[in-house]
Amino acid sequence: GDSVTQMEGPVTLSEEAFLTINCTYTATGYPSLFWYVQYPGEGLQLLLKATKADDKGSNKGFEATYRKETTSFHLEKGSVQVSDSAVYFCALTLSGGYQKVTFGTGTKLQVIP
Amino acid sequence: GAGVSQSPSNKVTEKGKDVELRCDPISGHTALYWYRQSLGQGLEFLIYFQGNSAPDKSGLPSDRFSAERTGGSVSTLTIQRTQQEDSAVYLCASTLGQETQYFGPGTRLLVL
Numbered sequence: 001g002d003s004v005t006q007m008e009g010p011v012t013l014s015e016e017a018f019l020t021i022n023c024t025y026t027a028t029g030y031p032s033l034f035w036y037v038q039y040p041g042e043g044l045q046l047l048l049k050a051t052k053a054d055d056k057g058s059n060k061g062f063e064a065t066y067r068k069e070t071t072s073f074h075l076e077k078g079s080v081q082v083s084d085s086a087v088y089f090c091a092l093t094l095s096g097g098y099q100k101v102t103f104g105t106g107t108k109l110q111v112i113p
Numbered sequence: 114g115a116g117v118s119q120s121p122s123n124k125v126t127e128k129g130k131d132v133e134l135r136c137d138p139i140s141g142h143t144a145l146y147w148y149r150q151s152l153g154q155g156l157e158f159l160i161y162f163q164g165n166s167a168p169d170k171s172g173l174p175s176d177r178f179s180a181e182r183t184g185g186s187v188s189t190l191t192i193q194r195t196q197q198e199d200s201a202v203y204l205c206a207s208t209l210g211q212e213t214q215y216f217g218p219g220t221r222l223l224v225l
Contacts, residue, residue, distance in 0.1 A: 105155030
């Protein structure tokens with residue numbers, strides 16, 4: 001079945017450090033890929049997405065590129081801030097009418113001043 | 114409404130009691146999902162409703178869990194004879210077929 005694998009956390013970084021959170025997937029079809037973020041005490045919200053190979057999703061300084069050849073969608077940010085501390089979830093959904101979403105287990109990021 | 118709402122926001126119950134959790138999706142959204150998020154864990158899919166199709170119940174952990182969606186809008190997740198391992202945050206999300214899921218704030222359930 002479809003699955004998403006994320007690097008385990010927690011990830012602790014100093015402010016202004018470079019961030020990479022790895023995400024790989026397996027899918028029976030041609031998925032759309034997402035990163036969701038959950039800030040402390042808040043609900044999940046979409047951070048960025050990409051719907052086809054080589055697309056780059058970006059938002060709030062975060063980027064992720066849909067790599068079909070490596071089945072990956074790694075999240076990156078060049079310079080993290082304390083306010084980026086959150087749990088990040090990679091997810092996929094197959095195209096078509098049935099849009100059940102498969103989530104990874106989440107990666108907790110803590111940015112320290 | 115402007116977003117997905119869930120009620121109650123917190124629920125404390127005794128082991129063995131039944132609980133009902135409510136989700137009001139964004140108006141017009143055809144798909145509705147329930148997830149469970151245990152402390153320190155990822156999202157566990159429970160059930161999925163899409164329009165008038167039969168729901169996908171493949172994620173329900175036991176027959177103590179059930180859900181319904183009335184009139185294609187509001188959904189209720191019912192947990193019968195609650196157990197301590199049912200303690201978690203129960204999240205609801207809706208979508209209009211744009212693939213992006215809009216999440217509610219969740220119901221934090223504690224079973225004593």
